[in-house]
Amino acid sequence: MLELRNLSKQFGGLRAIWDLSFTVRKGDFLGVIGPNGAGKTTLLNLITGYLKPSSGSILFEGNPVQSLPPFRICRLGIARTFQVVRPFGEMSVEDNVLAAALFSASERIGVAEGRARARSPLELTGLWPIRDQLAGTLTIAGKKKLELARALAVRPRLLLLDEVMGGLSGPEVTEIVEVLERIHATGTTILMIEHLVEIILKLTSRVVVLNFGEKLFEGTPQEVVEHPAVIESYLGRPLEAAQAS
Ligand SMILES: Nc1ncnc2c1ncn2[C@@H]1O[C@H](COP(=O)(O)OP(=O)(O)OP(=O)(O)O)[C@@H](O)[C@H]1O
Ligand SMILES: [Mg+2]
Structure with a gap:
């Protein structure tokens, strides 16, 4: 579905992503982990067209997308969330989702159709009962x-x-985990950047480990947490010890 080929992104002399190649297959739940500054957010910015690669290519369903603007990539069927949330605070929860539905549709749709498309995302995330609340007044969860x-x-x-x-707190994390399981079960392919190793172990079927912009390792979640270089660079200590503490 998505193929990264020898992707690099430099900011001046800094190699934020360096010669990175991996594939996301249809139906995957892929985890991407790595220390702070490893290039994870930069990777999403490259895939979604917010940044242009210094070199390399990104293929979505066989077609190169690395020179398309973000809205075109979105209309091809790639959506993202932002690490730092960016709601329209002065608009209601529902209108925020409506705006996303309206502006991402590749065909012209009206407000009624937009509202219809906003409903299932609002229900799935549990926001339907508070859809009239101003987005700026929501908790972080x-x-x-x-x-x-x-x-x-x-x-x-x-x-x-x-x-x-x-x-997020423990119960809030559990809630989002359930939402993500439901989204994946509906047939959506997911690439997830996540710091919480237990979440990666629970949800993902494959993991890519980034370190200083390069792929340090790729494998099953279990292989990843047992891999010496991953423990060294990222986990810091064996998982058993981390779980015990
Ligand atoms: N627009 C930019 N201009 C210059 N340097 C940048 C820019 N964006 C990111 N960087 C640098 O690139 C590197 C990778 O940053 P990135 O935000 O992708 O890391 P990350 O893995 O998402 O980290 P975190 O876990 O803290 O979110 C960092 O050294 C960062 O300072
Ligand atoms: Mg980041």
Whole structure:
């Protein structure tokens, strides 16, 4: 579905992404992990067209997308969430999702159709009962759900998540995990950036580990947490020890 070929992005002398290649297959739930500054968000910015690669290519369903603007990539069926949430605070929860539905549709749709398309993302994320609330008044968990709902309103085939669990409490994380399981079960392919290793272990079927912009390792979640270089660069200590503490 998505293929990265020798992708690099430099900011001046800094190699944020370096010669990165991997594939996301239809139906995957792929995790991307790595220390702070490893290039994870840069990777999403490249896939979604917010940044142009310094070299290399990105193929979505066989077609190169690295020179397309973000709205075109979105209309091809790739949606994302932002690590730092960006709702329209002065608009209602529902109107935020409606805006996403309206502006991501490749055909012209009216407000009534937009509202219809916003409903299932609002229900799936549990925001339907508070759809009239101003987005700016949501808790951080509510804003993270709204990020998800807005991305779902795009009706993506590939969903890219940038730390959707960041800053949430234990029960809130459990709730989002369930939402993500439901989204994946509906046939959406997911690439998830996540710091919480137990979430990666629970949800993903394959993991790519980034370190200083390069692919350090790729494998099953279990292989990843047992891999010496991953433990060294990222986990810091064996998982058993981390879980025990
Ligand atoms: N627009 C930019 N201009 C210059 N440097 C940048 C830019 N965006 C990112 N960088 C640098 O590129 C590197 C990778 O940043 P990136 O945000 O992709 O990391 P990350 O893996 O998402 O980190 P985190 O876990 O903290 O979110 C960092 O060194 C960062 O400072
Ligand atoms: Mg980031």
